[in-house]
Amino acid sequence: MGGREYFTLSSDCFLIKGALRGALYDLKSGNVFSVDETSAQILERLNFGENLSLILGDVDGINKEKAIDYVNALENQGLGSWSAVSTKKEIPSPPDLNKILKYVLHLELTTGCNLRCLHCYNESEISKLHNNNEVSLDDWRRVITEAYQIGCRRVQFIGGEPFLKWKLMRELIPFAYDIGYISIEVSTNGTLITKKDLNFLKEYNVKLAFSFYSYKPQIHDLITTKKGSWKKTLQVIRLVLKMRIPLRISVVEMRQNKKEIGETINFLKFLGVEKVRSGLVEPAGRGCNIDLVDCDIFAKQLLNKPYFAKINKNIFWRNKAGHNCFLEQISIGAKGDVYPCLEERKISCGNIKFTSFVDIFFSENAKKFQVLNKDKIEICKDCEYRYCCFDCRVRAKDFLENDYYPKPWWCHYDPYTGKWIDTYRFI
């Protein structure tokens, strides 16, 4: 075994152990590799600088040549290297989170909306437009200033329909722009936007985020519950594209439009929209209505095989430090309540009308959500995939038991047996 006595993982490769198996996270390529229980034990000891021959002497049932071939394969993948001398892998210090996180501030200007979409997480409708308890212009300015001071550089105006508060937005957009925000986005249904409004938005490099439900007018209007909304939204989309204003569109999938999601995405791409994504209806607000989902939609959410998106250094360190969403975004409702995310409406961390935004952001109330990574979720904390698996507490929480910390129901991996359950056979 000359020269093949010691092996350490590279500085970009981490072994994360689960209850049984392990996973190698290669932050250079973004890939994650599942390793069996014995391999995880061997790699852990190698990382401590132990000699491979001695380790193999302690492990039953391992063919030494195969073990060397195995480690060679890891080396060929660039995950580590052999050494003639014992080298204990040094665990690098986590990076400064302030340098890698991209804080996003979501400001809900109103819960009023001219549409009444079937799935709206905020239960918005036109009757909610006039509300005396809404945050004042001065308070919004204060929040935008305070958030910038603690490192936030991205702001999104949302509703309800924020263009129902156009006068307020006309004040806040230049204000955020002048302070130095690098990303200002308005999330809108698009039906109330005029060309004059778009000229204003372009002047301040504002991006737009739309929801669009179907290439078929009748289906889109069925979901927005407003006849003619498809036509108006599409007119504005065309205008936005013509004016080269950055645009992204989400196609929210539910039972009503599930048959034409692909065609709708193609339709939007054909128009020239580059950033189009589909997503499943979220169980918040009117989205909790069981009529919006069916077995096909539930089945799409199931994770029943090891199949993760690539990660990077920032995602890995963020997921080790806290929650994949709550650590980077915070939302303020129209009445001033601060929520860990836009769709989590039941838990307020404080109200900016009575407390400074900074104090709320650094409060214990907010912190408990920010640090809520999978290490704090039962079962997930024993899973080797806990730093590459995306979490959504809104989807995962158990409404019936009022439990905020359950393992996501859609995950069918058992870290204690290392097996995936084929849930499709139950559907």
Next chain:
Amino acid sequence: MEENKEKELEFIQVTSDKVGDGTCGPSDCPHIDCDGPSNSPDD
């Protein structure tokens, strides 16, 4: 004889370049841009 059975050492890639179609993460939440803030290209 079971305990003398030779063990296989496994090393299986579980990530995909393709996002969506059943992959876990990043979020498909409509409120978050692109691949999630940490991974978004808007800088």
